[in-house]
Amino acid sequence: MLSGPSGVGKGTVVAEVRRRHPDVWVSVSVTTRRARPGEVDGVHYHFLTDAEFDRLVAEDGLLEWAEYAGNRYGTPAAPVRERLATGAPALLEIELQGARQVRARDGDAQLVFLAPPSWAELKSRLAGRGSEPPAVQERRLAIAQAELDAAGEFDVVVVNDDVARAADELVSLLAAPSSARTGASE
Numbered sequence: 001m002l003s004g005p006s007g008v009g010k011g012t013v014v015a016e017v018r019r020r021h022p023d024v025w026v027s028v029s030v031t032t033r034r035a036r037p038g039e040v041d042g043v044h045y046h047f048l049t050d051a052e053f054d055r056l057v058a059e060d061g062l063l064e065w066a067e068y069a070g071n072r073y074g075t076p077a078a079p080v081r082e083r084l085a086t087g088a089p090a091l092l093e094i095e096l097q098g099a100r101q102v103r104a105r106d107g108d109a110q111l112v113f114l115a116p117p118s119w120a121e122l123k124s125r126l127a128g129r130g131s132e133p134p135a136v137q138e139r140r141l142a143i144a145q146a147e148l149d150a151a152g153e154f155d156v157v158v159v160n161d162d163v164a165r166a167a168d169e170l171v172s173l174l175a176a177p178s179s180a181r182t183g184a185s186e
């Protein structure tokens, strides 16, 4: 499972994994957030209403879920279970609260923390995204600071100094025997 602060480039690294390694299976999360320009329903996320998300939670259909910056995000359980049942790894790209839930459920899950090359770099990436109003950016920055402090909870830290290199490192971790049973990823 891949986690790390907002703005560190988890989404970009996972997109690079998909591009360079189409054989790697990546979980598609559900979210109540609105789609950003260019995001495709069913590809980047399954975009749900609050009521639809509530129903999934009530049905115990999510492996984990968390509220993040005013929206909810979760990992549909069935596709991940089906994938792991074949003995192949699954990659989850999730934030910290979700990573902790997965760890609690599955002690074999491998938790990978994607770290920025520096705090200054992370700040400029968060500001540079430009797709959110300043108040939302501030909120994400505060969360990112707390998330950086959690790096020690993870099995491996991958530094996102270069997207292609980080993607390759992530894929090699997925292929490693210790991570073969579960969720390698995001």
Ligand code: 5GP
Residues within 6 Å of the ligand: 004, 005, 006, 010, 029, 030, 033, 064, 065, 066, 068, 073, 074, 075, 093, 094, 095, 096, 097, 098, 099
């Ligand atoms: P964004 O809105 O930028 O796409 O995602 C916000 C945060 O939610 C990111 O840190 C992303 O990794 C996280 N996220 C995406 N999908 C999931 C999920 O299924 N579960 C959890 N817990 N976090 C997720």
